[in-house]
Structures are given as structure tokens and as C-alpha cells.
Amino acid sequence: AVRHIITVIVRVLACPLGPIGHHLGVTHLAGSPYPLPSPAMMGMKDILASLSPKRDHSAERTDTVPSPSSGNPLSHSGLLSHFSNMRTKFSSPPGSGDITPPRSGSANSLTEEEIREAERALTEENEERHRQVVTALVDGKPLEGAVIPMHANAGVISRPKILPPKSAAEEARHLREYERVARHAHEALEREAKERQKMDEVQRAREKKMSENARIWHDDIIPHWDTSKTKKKTIQLYWQGIPPSVRGRVWSLAIGNELRISQELYEISQGHAAEAKRLVADTDHSKEGTHTIVTGSGEVVTYDPETDVLSGKEESVKGVHLDLPKTFPALALFQKSGPLHAPLMQVLEAYALYRPDVGYVPEMSYIVANMLLNMEEYSAFVCFSNLLNRPFFMALFRFDMPVINKYMAAMTGLIEAFLPKVARNLANHSILPEIYLSDWLLTMYAKAIPLDIATRIWDIVFIEGEMVLFRVALGVLRMYASILSVGSFEECMQLLRALPKDMDEHELFNYIEEFPFDPKKWEKLVR
Numbered sequence: 001a002v003r004h005i006i007t008v009i010v011r012v013l014a015c016p017l018g019p020i021g022h023h024l025g026v027t028h029l030a031g032s033p034y035p036l037p038s039p040a041m042m043g044m045k046d047i048l049a050s051l052s053p054k055r056d057h058s059a060e061r062t063d064t065v066p067s068p069s070s071g072n073p074l075s076h077s078g079l080l081s082h083f084s085n086m087r088t089k090f091s092s093p094p095g096s097g098d099i100t101p102p103r104s105g106s107a108n109s110l111t112e113e114e115i116r117e118a119e120r121a122l123t124e125e126n127e128e129r130h131r132q133v134v135t136a137l138v139d140g141k142p143l144e145g146a147v148i149p150m151h152a153n154a155g156v157i158s159r160p161k162i163l164p165p166k167s168a169a170e171e172a173r174h175l176r177e178y179e180r181v182a183r184h185a186h187e188a189l190e191r192e193a194k195e196r197q198k199m200d201e202v203q204r205a206r207e208k209k210m211s212e213n214a215r216i217w218h219d220d221i222i223p224h225w226d227t228s229k230t231k232k233k234t235i236q237l238y239w240q241g242i243p244p245s246v247r248g249r250v251w252s253l254a255i256g257n258e259l260r261i262s263q264e265l266y267e268i269s270q271g272h273a274a275e276a277k278r279l280v281a282d283t284d285h286s287k288e289g290t291h292t293i294v295t296g297s298g299e300v301v302t303y304d305p306e307t308d309v310l311s312g313k314e315e316s317v318k319g320v321h322l323d324l325p326k327t328f329p330a331l332a333l334f335q336k337s338g339p340l341h342a343p344l345m346q347v348l349e350a351y352a353l354y355r356p357d358v359g360y361v362p363e364m365s366y367i368v369a370n371m372l373l374n375m376e377e378y379s380a381f382v383c384f385s386n387l388l389n390r391p392f393f394m395a396l397f398r399f400d401m402p403v404i405n406k407y408m409a410a411m412t413g414l415i416e417a418f419l420p421k422v423a424r425n426l427a428n429h430s431i432l433p434e435i436y437l438s439d440w441l442l443t444m445y446a447k448a449i450p451l452d453i454a455t456r457i458w459d460i461v462f463i464e465g466e467m468v469l470f471r472v473a474l475g476v477l478r479m480y481a482s483i484l485s486v487g488s489f490e491e492c493m494q495l496l497r498a499l500p501k502d503m504d505e506h507e508l509f510n511y512i513e514e515f516p517f518d519p520k521k522w523e524k525l526v527r
């Protein structure tokens with residue numbers, strides 16, 4: 001973007017007349033910064049003859065014009081000689097009657113081949129010179145010979161001789177503009193370089209820290225999980241983020257398997273899911289009576305072929321394949337041709353038959369997908385089933401409104417207590433927590449914020465519980481309080497519905513830590 005802006009400025013300064021030049025009979029040769037008399041008023045040979053001679057770079061610095069050499073007429077010096085000799089014939093303004101086109105066979109005439117070659121050579125050289133000028137401006141370095149065409153006694157950027165010369169004041173103003181553009185471009189590049197260097201240093205430090213922490217998790221914490229999980233050192237480590245190499249194992253330990261789900265039970269649930277899909281898709285109504293399916297939880301579900309509807313929520317398996325293409329599409333892992341498409345579908349369908357009282361809810365795909373990024377398929381099914389068996393998540397995915405309303409009321413009170421200005425502005429616009437918080441909670445922020453930040457939040461949620469999700473909500477509101485405390489309804493809703501993708505992870509977690517929750521007080525608040 002900086003390069004593009006500088007290119008435009010250079011071209012404008014090179015010919016300040018702009019559109020006025022058209023009315024003065026001045027135009028540009030394609031690809032060349034030389035203004036020329038209008039093609040409508042001159043022939044091609046006349047146009048080439050009117051070109052200002054290029055000067056040697058060293059001559060620019062001494063304000064002298066090199067003497068043209070007499071060589072091959074198609075060489076650079078030969079062309080300059082032709083143009084220099086013919087220039088006097090076209091020095092009068094267009095239409096004055098003093099212009100006499102060169103006669104055929106004269107020393108100053110050019111063949112069509114010479115014209116094409118001259119046009120090509122000048123265009124290529126001028127484009128290269130212009131590129132050098134822009135590069136010099138962007139780099140903020142002295143031009144050192146990289147100049148655009150100009151005549152004797154010209155400054156940094158000046159007009160060809162066929163245009164009125166600049167005044168000293170205008171020349172000085174353009175020079176100051178050039179220096180300002182070069183300085184700002186150089187400063188912008190320096191800032192970008194420093195920011196990249198800082199980000200690289202932070203990333204390298206974080207990777208080194210994660211490598212050291214991985215050894216501690218693997219050697220000291222995981223083997224002694226029951227006694228280590230509540231230690232202060234362990235708490236500090238999972239707040240820093242669990243290393244990816246051990247994250248799946250730690251998640252499995254933190255969530256547990258109170259439901260005692262075995263590999264065999266998972267396979268049985270998969271079979272029931274396949275049978276349910278077949279029955280739902282069956283269009284043969286000739287059979288009489290009802291069919292039964294025994295789910296993984298032992299519940300008997302009936303299927304009536306007259307209506308093609310299962311009595312529980314197993315029919316929701318029909319919607320699983322519709323949501324997979326929308327699950328983290330940027331990763332291209334869960335779409336139809338992706339390597340995790342089948343595992344994600346199988347886990348979701350198996351759960352819908354394992355827990356027919358819950359069935360399938362679209363937001364589930366985000367949770368299971370992130371689990372599959374960190375563990376095997378069977379482990380993901382175990383973790384997902386046990387996570388949703390916790391009271392808060394079960395109420396959330398069963399849409400148990402009396403329970404959900406208690407949590408939303410608690411959240412409203414927390415916002416009023418910690419962020420009163422935000423609370424007042426959102427209340428004035430009738431923006432209640434359930435309007436924006438439901439989507440955040442159902443996906444555990446995996447859809448709302450960058451996945452790497454959401455994954456780090458999960459590290460804490462699986463160990464400390466659902467109250468962390470509400471601390472994160474307060475942190476997000478605090479992070480964007482400057483907008484949410486004074487913004488209009490549209491501004492607030494746009495922000496809450498689509499949080500910025502460039503969210504700063506370090507800043508967010510600093511805000512989250514500003515809102516410490518006491519687990520016992522939290523339990524009283526939502527009960």
C-alpha cells in the first residue's frame with residue numbers, strides 16, 4: 001500500500017498539470033513519464049522527435065547535458081542525437097504553423113522500424129527509472145542516480161522542457177514533499193520491521209517456554225494427576241497454556257470419564273446412528289407397526305414408519321452433514337474431502353444416539369472439531385460426552401431455560417458490578433447478555449475468537465469449570481469497553497456479534513485476570 005501511494009505521488013509531481021495538459025495539447029507516451037504534444041496534432045515521427053533528451057546520471061549531478069555521440073541510430077546515444085537535432089523543428093507551440101514534419105530521406109527522418117524500436121527502448125528504460133525512484137522513496141535512501149527524466153537545472157522532481165518551468169517556490173515545495181514522503185515511508189517500514197521483530201521474539205520465547213513446560217507436564221504432573229492438579233505450580237502452568245504435545249492427554253484427565261464409556265459402547269452408538277439415519281431416510285411406508293432402537297444409554301426409542309419420525313431427538317442426525325462444511329472452513333480439515341470429516345461426523349452422530357434426550361445441536365461441531373485436533377476419535381467422544389454431562393453444559397445444550405436464565409441473571413449482575421458504564425449503555429440499547437453470550441457459550445468461544453486463544457481458554461475451563469467462560473466474557477467486554485460504553489446500538493451489536501480477529505491474546509488474559517471468581521460464591525450466585 002505504501003509503495004502504491006508513493007507511485008501515485010511521484011507521477012503527480014512529475015507532471016503537475018494533470019488533465020490540464022490535455023487542453024494544452026500535452027499527453028503521455030504509454031509507459032513513459034514524458035509529456036508529449038497531443039497525437040491528434042502530431043504524427044508519430046513528430047511525437048518521437050519532440051521527446052526531451054535523457055541525461056546521463058552523472059550529468060544530473062553536475063547540471064550539464066552530455067554531448068550526444070554519433071553511433072548506431074538505434075542505440076541510446078544515437079536516438080538522443082536524432083531527438084536533439086530534431087528538437088528545434090518542434091519548439092514552437094502546436095498549431096503555430098512553424099512545425100515542419102521531417103522529409104522522407106532526410107538525415108532527421110526515422111523509419112517505422114526505428115520508431116517502434118525507439119518507442120520500446122524508451123518505454124522500458126523509463127519504466128525502470130520510475131521503478132528505481134519508487135524503490136528509493138520506499139527505502140528512504142538517496143536516489144544515487146535513480147531519477148526520473150528531467151532537464152538541466154532541474155530539482156529532484158521536475159517537468160520536461162516542453163512544459164512551463166517550475167518557479168523556485170514550487171520547486172522547493174515539491175522537494176519538501178518528496179523528503180516528507182520518503183521520511184514517512186522509511187519510518188513506516190522501520191515500525192513494521194520492529195513490530196515483526198517483536199512478534200518473532202515473543203513467539204520464540206513462548207515456544208521455548210512451551211517446550212520447557214511440556215517436560216514438566218509429562219514428567220511431573222501427568223503421572224501424578226490426582227495429587228498435582230490442585231497445586232499452585234500446576235494452576236500457573238495451565239493458565240499459561242498447556243503445550244500442544246500433551247494437551248489432549250491433560251484434557252482427558254481434567255474432564256474424566258465418570259460415564260465409564262468404553263470403546264465397545266462407542267462402536268455400538270455408531271451402529272445405532274447408522275441405523276437411525278437409514279430409518280429416517282427410508283421412504284417405504286408399506287411396513288406396519290413400529291421399530292425399536294436401543295441407544296447407548298439403554299433407552300428404547302421407537303420409530304414409526306408412517307411418519308418417518310423417531311420418538312426422541314435422534315432424527316437430528318440428519319443435520320450433522322449440513323454443518324460440517326461450516327466448521328472451521330479455513331482449516332479445510334472437516335469438509336467432505338478433509339481428513340477429519342468422517343471422525344467428526346461419527347462422533348456427533350454417535351452422541352445423538354447415545355443421548356437421545358439431547359440429540360444434535362449445530363454448535364456441537366465446533367467443540368468436537370477442536371477436540372479432534374488434539375486427540376483421537378474415541379477419546380474425543382469420551383471427553384465430549386462427559387463434558388456435556390456436567391450440569392451447566394447439559395442445561396445449555398438441552399435449552400433448559402430456567403437454569404440458563406439464572407446464569408444470565410448472574411452475568412448481568414457481574415457486568416453491573418465490574419463494568420457499570422458498559423452495563424448502562426448496553427441496557428439503554430436493550431442489549432441483554434443472552435443476545436450475544438449464548439453463541440459464545442455454546443461453542444466455548446471457538447467460533448467467536450481466534451482458535452488458538454479459545455483453545456487456551458479451554459485449558460482452564462476443563463479444570464476450573466464453567467465459571468471461567470463468564471470471566472472470559474467480562475474480559476472481552478472490558479477489552480472493548482471504550483466502544484461498548486458509548487457506542488450506538490449498531491456499533492455495539494456489530495462488535496459483539498463479530499469480535500475482531502486480530503484480538504491480542506496477552507491483553508485479553510490480562511483483562512480476564514482482573515475478575516477473580518471465588519468458586520463457592522459463584523455456586524451460590526447461580527443456584
